[in-house]
Amino acid sequence: MTEPVIQIRNVSKSFRNTNVLDELDLSVSAGETFAFLGRNGAGKTTTIKLMMGLLTPDSGELSLLGVNPVTDAVKLRSMIGYLAEDQTMYDWMRVDEIIRFVAPFYPTWDQKLANEYVKQFALPVRTRIKHLSKGQTVRLGLVLALSHRPELVILDDPALGLDPIMRRDFNRDLVTHLQAEGRTVLYSSHLLYEVEAVADTVAILHEGKIVRTAATEDLRRDVKRFTLSPQDLSKVGTQIEVLDGRLLVNEVSLIVDGAPQAAQLLEQEGISCRISDLNLDEIFEAFVMGDRKIRLEWPEREPVAASSLT
Amino acid sequence: MSIWSTLLWKEWNEHKWKLLSLTVIAIAVCIGGLVDGVSEVEFAVIATYYGYVLFAPIYIVMGVTAGEWAGGTIEFSKNLPVSLRKVATVRLFAGWIVLIVPVIAVAAFSSALIATLEWMEIEVGIFHSLAASMDLKPQQAHWGIAGIACGVVTTLYFWLVVACLNQATELRAAMIGVLTFIVSFWFGFLLWVMNGAPTTQALSLNWTIGAVSPVYWMVLPNLQAEHLRRWLIVGLQVQGLFVVISSYYFIRFYGTHLRQWNWLPRISWPSIEQTGPTNSLSAPFTSQMKALVWMQLRQTLPLAIGGLVIVFVLTLMATRGTAGAVSQMETNPFQIAIVSVAALLIGSTTFVPDFSPKLYHFWRSRPIPPMRWFWLKYLSGLFVIICCVDLPILILHGTGILPTSAGLYSGVFPMLLHWIIYSIAVLAACLVRHPIYSPVLALCAILTVLLLPVIFHFPDFLSFGEMFNAVGTNLLPNRVIAAFLVGLTQATAISVTATILAAIATKRDINLSP
Numbered sequence: 001m002t003e004p005v006i007q008i009r010n011v012s013k014s015f016r017n018t019n020v021l022d023e024l025d026l027s028v029s030a031g032e033t034f035a036f037l038g039r040n041g042a043g044k045t046t047t048i049k050l051m052m053g054l055l056t057p058d059s060g061e062l063s064l065l066g067v068n069p070v071t072d073a074v075k076l077r078s079m080i081g082y083l084a085e086d087q088t089m090y091d092w093m094r095v096d097e098i099i100r101f102v103a104p105f106y107p108t109w110d111q112k113l114a115n116e117y118v119k120q121f122a123l124p125v126r127t128r129i130k131h132l133s134k135g136q137t138v139r140l141g142l143v144l145a146l147s148h149r150p151e152l153v154i155l156d157d158p159a160l161g162l163d164p165i166m167r168r169d170f171n172r173d174l175v176t177h178l179q180a181e182g183r184t185v186l187y188s189s190h191l192l193y194e195v196e197a198v199a200d201t202v203a204i205l206h207e208g209k210i211v212r213t214a215a216t217e218d219l220r221r222d223v224k225r226f227t228l229s230p231q232d233l234s235k236v237g238t239q240i241e242v243l244d245g246r247l248l249v250n251e252v253s254l255i256v257d258g259a260p261q262a263a264q265l266l267e268q269e270g271i272s273c274r275i276s277d278l279n280l281d282e283i284f285e286a287f288v289m290g291d292r293k294i295r296l297e298w299p300e301r302e303p304v305a306a307s308s309l310t
Numbered sequence: 311m312s313i314w315s316t317l318l319w320k321e322w323n324e325h326k327w328k329l330l331s332l333t334v335i336a337i338a339v340c341i342g343g344l345v346d347g348v349s350e351v352e353f354a355v356i357a358t359y360y361g362y363v364l365f366a367p368i369y370i371v372m373g374v375t376a377g378e379w380a381g382g383t384i385e386f387s388k389n390l391p392v393s394l395r396k397v398a399t400v401r402l403f404a405g406w407i408v409l410i411v412p413v414i415a416v417a418a419f420s421s422a423l424i425a426t427l428e429w430m431e432i433e434v435g436i437f438h439s440l441a442a443s444m445d446l447k448p449q450q451a452h453w454g455i456a457g458i459a460c461g462v463v464t465t466l467y468f469w470l471v472v473a474c475l476n477q478a479t480e481l482r483a484a485m486i487g488v489l490t491f492i493v494s495f496w497f498g499f500l501l502w503v504m505n506g507a508p509t510t511q512a513l514s515l516n517w518t519i520g521a522v523s524p525v526y527w528m529v530l531p532n533l534q535a536e537h538l539r540r541w542l543i544v545g546l547q548v549q550g551l552f553v554v555i556s557s558y559y560f561i562r563f564y565g566t567h568l569r570q571w572n573w574l575p576r577i578s579w580p581s582i583e584q585t586g587p588t589n590s591l592s593a594p595f596t597s598q599m600k601a602l603v604w605m606q607l608r609q610t611l612p613l614a615i616g617g618l619v620i621v622f623v624l625t626l627m628a629t630r631g632t633a634g635a636v637s638q639m640e641t642n643p644f645q646i647a648i649v650s651v652a653a654l655l656i657g658s659t660t661f662v663p664d665f666s667p668k669l670y671h672f673w674r675s676r677p678i679p680p681m682r683w684f685w686l687k688y689l690s691g692l693f694v695i696i697c698c699v700d701l702p703i704l705i706l707h708g709t710g711i712l713p714t715s716a717g718l719y720s721g722v723f724p725m726l727l728h729w730i731i732y733s734i735a736v737l738a739a740c741l742v743r744h745p746i747y748s749p750v751l752a753l754c755a756i757l758t759v760l761l762l763p764v765i766f767h768f769p770d771f772l773s774f775g776e777m778f779n780a781v782g783t784n785l786l787p788n789r790v791i792a793a794f795l796v797g798l799t800q801a802t803a804i805s806v807t808a809t810i811l812a813a814i815a816t817k818r819d820i821n822l823s824p
Contacts, residue, residue, distance in 0.1 A: 052675050054819075078677035088668030092608070096591050103594030104601045105677045115591050125591060 003066065005030050005152050005184045006051065011060030012208075013046055020046045022208040023060070028186060028201070030151075033179060035199035035216070036188040037284055042205045044188045045085065048156045051186075052082060065152055078106050081150035083141045085157035085188075091130035095123050095140060099147070106148035114147035117177075135166045142170075146177060152184045159194060167194050174198060192280040202280070206288045212257070216280070223283045224259035227251050228266070228273035235269055244290030255286040313392050314400065321404035324377070328370065329408045331750045336362055336412040337419055339757065344423075345765045351427070355420045355452070359413065359459040364647055365753065366409055367463050368487035368655070371470040373746050374405040376483040379476065380663075380745060384565050398564035402471060402557060409463050417456035424448055457542075461549060468556035469494060475560060476569045480745040481659035485616040488652050492620060495644065496627040602682060606690040613656055613691070617698035620652060624703065628712050645703060646724045653695050653728040654756070657735025658748040660691045665743035674819075684816045688736055688809060695732055700725045719781045719794040726801035727778070731756055733805035733812075740812040743823045759804055774800045 006028035013021040020043045028034045038044045049055040051064055053073025062069050067076040089098055095118070103109045118125060121139040124132075132140065138158055145153060155174070159167040171194055178185050179198070189195050195202070196216070203213040214222065223243070233252050240262045244255040255278065256262045266273055278286075336358055343354025378384040387397050428448065473490040474483035595601040624645050664670060664687070673683070704721045706712040731752075738752035763773035770776040777797035781790050814820070 054671070054674055074677050074679055077675060082675050084671055084675065086668065087672060088666075089672055090605070090669070099591055100594045101601045101605055102676060104596065104598045109594065111591065111594055118591060 004028055005032075005065060006034075006186060007061075007063045008047070008051075009061045011047075011050060011057045011062060013043075013050060013055065013057050020208055021050075021057075024205075024208065024210060026203060026210060026213075028184060030184055031182050033185045033187065033198055033200045035195035035202045036186055036205065037190065037192060037195070037202060038188075038205035039190055039288055042190075042288075043208045044190075044205055045156060047205070048154055048186075048188060051154060052077060052080070078148075079150060079152070081145035081148065081153040081183075083138075083145040083153075083155045083158045085160045087137065087141045087158075089129050089137075089140070092128065094126055094128050095132070096125040098129060098140070099143065102144050103147075108150075109148045111147075113149065114143055117143040117147060135162055135170075138162060138166075138170060142174075142177075149181075150183065152186070153178055154186045154188075156188045157190065158187075159189070159191070167191070171198055192284050196280040204284060204287045211287050219280070219283060220277065222259055223255065223257050223278055223286065225276045225278055225282075226254045226256050226259075226262060226266070226273050227276070228254070228271060232266075232269075232271040232273070235271060239265055242290075243286035246291075255282070255290060313396065317392070317397060317400040318404070321400050324373070325404055325408045328373070328746060328750070329411060331747075331754075332362075332366055332369075332408070333412040333415045335750070335754060335757070336416045339761075340416050340419060342757075342761055342765045351420055351423055352452075355416060356455065358416055359455070359462075362413065362416075363459065363462050363466065364491075364651060365654075366412070367466040367470055368484055368491065368651065369746075369749060370405050370409050371467060371474050371487055372480040372483045374401055375471055375474040376477040376480045377746070378565070379568060380479045388565060394565050395561050398561045399557075401564070402560050405471070406464065406467055409467055410460055413456060413459050413463060417453060417459075421449060421452060424452055461545065465549060465552065466491065466494065468553050468560075471560045472556050475563060476565070476567060478568055478570075479659070479663060481655065481663070482612075484655040484659060485613070485652075488648065488655065489616070489619060489623065491651075492623045492627070492648055495648075496623065598678075598682070602678070602686050606686050609660075610690040610694055613660070613694045614698045617652070617694050618702070620648070621699055621702045621706075624648070625706055625712060646727065649695070649699050649703075649724065649728055650731050652699065653731040654735045654749055654752055656691050656695060657732040658739045658752055659745055661687060661736060661739035662743060662745045662748055665739070680817050681813060684740075684813050688812070691736070692729065692732055695728050696725055700728060719790055723778050723781055723794070723797060726797055727760075727774070729805045730759070730774070730801050730808075733808040734759065737808040737812040737815070740815040741820065741822045743821055747823075771796050772800075774804075 004027040006026060008024055008026040011021055011024045012019070024043075024047065026047070036044055036047070046055065050057055050062060051069055053069035053076060056070055064076055065079050067079065069076050090101075093101065099114055099118070103111065103114070121136075121143065123136060123140055123143070129137065129140070141158065145155075159170045162170060174185070174187075187195055187199065199216050201213065201215050202219055204211050212219070226240075227248075229250065230247070230252050233254070240254065241257045242254045243257050246253045259275065263275060339361060340354045340358040343357050344350060378387060388394055390397070470487050470490055474486045477483040477486065595604065664673065674680070703712065704725070707721055708718075734755045735749065735752040738755065739748045742748045742751055760774055762768075764775045770780070774797055777793045777800065780793035781797065
């Protein structure tokens with residue numbers, strides 16, 4: 001089995017009294033497009049800064065491409081393609097100047113490839129960065145991140161601030177240029193629909209912990225919405241892992257992790273229910289905002305709630 | 311909360327630490343001047359005002375004129391449901407109040423001291439004799455001088471806010487501020503030479519174009535009762551008119567458009583060499599060092615030009631003044647002082663922009679070795695101060711273009727002083743990473759390092775100031791050389807220590823930003 005490209009073990013990080021990451025574990029395999037999802041403030045950028053060696057963990061171990069970012073950050077940065085959210089560059093430089101400036105720091109820099117990207121992205125090479133549009137700035141960042149043919153590309157919410165069409169184009173570029181070349185991509189975002197189409201694996205970060213990691217297809221298969229009657233729910237009790245439960249008119253809507261097992265259980269109990277698929281937005285919302293406690297309280301409340309509703 | 315009180319609240323929060331730091335520094339310098347005896351109060355007060363006039367207006371104006379542009383908040387202010395002119399009005403006068411309060415605080419402190427001394431029946435030096443000659447009480451003379459100091463900083467402030475309006479960075483505002491100060495000083499110097507005591511006709515010029523000239527009146531032999539009376543009657547009216555016109559200009563044009571300096575990088579040779587097809591990239595740099603040197607060259611060019619302009623204006627001042635002017639006034643101390651301010655500002659603000667969070671994240675997340683980045687930046691700033699300012703001045707003195715009575719060692723000493731100031735300013739910038747707080751911290755550290763040994767009578771070999779004095783006096787040659795070598799050792803020790811600490815702060819990302 002090959003060594004993971006990114007390996008994070010039990011990493012914790014706090015700022016003053018705020019615990020941002022709490023014994024985080026993460027592993028990304030070679031060639032994977034890994035979506036790193038979380039709400040604003042969940043700890044995504046802190047994790048990426050730790051990966052880049054821009055922060056030091058309070059505890060735990062990190063390894064990217066076999067290099068420890070704490071001890072060998074500069075070497076690691078030369079091996080990674082990195083595009084930060086809302087990236088600011090030296091605004092007095094022109095497009096060609098910043099490429100010219102950045103190139104010698106990457107031993108594997110391919111100027112021909114950079115030229116191709118510049119033409120493909122229609123970047124005005126003699127224009128100062130401060131005069132570029134938001135979309136052009138993101139694309140320039142992508143040129144800087146990819147032109148040294150990095151094995152690992154880290155994109156930290158790169159499409160933040162772009163309009164939907166630009167975001168779609170950006171993701172298309174990403175798919176074209178990275179997945180086709182078999183590179184490993186860690187894509188951090190809170191806009192789920194933009195990673196849904198491109199991600200092989202999804203990790204959901206919530207309050208400093210990874211609450212779920214799975215292949216995108218597995219996640220869609222495992223997490224589904226079950227709609228059944230409150231009376232039926234009381235029969236299965238705590239045996240179903242509910243991420244979110246909502247009371248509807250004469251019905252209970254449950255988002256369940258482990259949908260195949262839950263469906264089997266309900267079938268054994270002779271309970272009929274409707275099962276519907278969810279998109280990644282709904283799955284994410286259930287993990288980070290779902291009301292899990294409702295599951296334990298429901299059976300006791302059920303007779304009163306049901307009668308009052310009917 | 312009304313709009314005005316909301317805007318005042320915002321300005322108060324932006325300025326409160328500046329106000330506190332300036333007040334503490336001013337009173338601390340004043341107390342420092344009293345160590346030789348409380349009866350030296352007039353010396354302490356006037357020295358404090360002199361230093362304050364030199365630094366504080368530029369320091370406050372940096373934030374008032376360029377702070378919102380540099381911080382990227384100007385668009386937010388423009389989009390507020392309030393006229394930008396109201397924002398500008400509050401900003402303008404809040405800055406002025408912050409500038410004036412420390413002067414009044416020093417005056418109040420010294421006033422209390424004078425009252426105590428009078429109660430103890432101790433004669434208060436020149437204040438006492440001056441008061442007798444002018445038929446004034448010492449307290450009245452003292453407050454008159456405080457009034458002159460307020461007038462000088464007020465005029466300078468309003469000149470500077472007009473000259474530095476809508477600059478993109480505090481550094482640019484500071485450089486323009488230094489040049490404006492020099493020009494103002496020059497006019498004031500000529501007016502003083504021509505008129506001595508201000509005539510009524512010259513009063514308008516004294517209080518406007520020659521903004522700094524009234525500081526000479528604070529030198530008490532030049533101060534006469536007539537000065538104070540004329541200032542109160544006519545000077546205040548002239549100054550009032552000037553303040554109104556300057557305020558109108560600032561309020562009318564604040565935030566309207568950024569003043570670009572695009573012409574500066576365009577004329578640099580690295581740009582000229584990059585010709586070729588407009589749609590393809592030129593060849594990348596062949597080494598990391600070349601790339602970093604190129605970047606520093608581009609960033610340093612405006613500073614180098616600014617430095618040469620300072621030298622040009624200083625030379626003009628000394629050579630094109632009224633006949634005999636130079637003999638009436640020693641221009642060397644002013645040159646040293648103004649380049650010291652420039653060294654402080656260059657040291658602070660050359661580093662600070664690259665420490666702004668987003669840009670810092672950009673270059674730090676690249677495989678750029680931070681130590682290489684630091685040393686190149688440090689050396690390029692030092693190059694500007696030494697090679698574009700100090701060395702040309704030394705050469706001009708050496709060739710006789712600039713008049714001098716000082717020897718070579720005395721001529722080199724300002725370089726050592728500026729090296730110390732620059733290095734401490736760099737340390738403050740790397741630790742605090744803030745365009746406003748860094749210079750203040752640096753100023754405190756510089757005053758501590760340079761003045762403490764003088765004030766508390768440390769052994770001479772520990773005092774840079776004493777060595778500076780020693781090489782300027784007519785000592786035996788071997789004693790001058792010894793003093794120079796001791797001064798060189800001190801400067802090296804202080805500068806190297808500060809620089810190494812700054813490098814460590816950069817490498818380890820030690821950030822004490824408030």
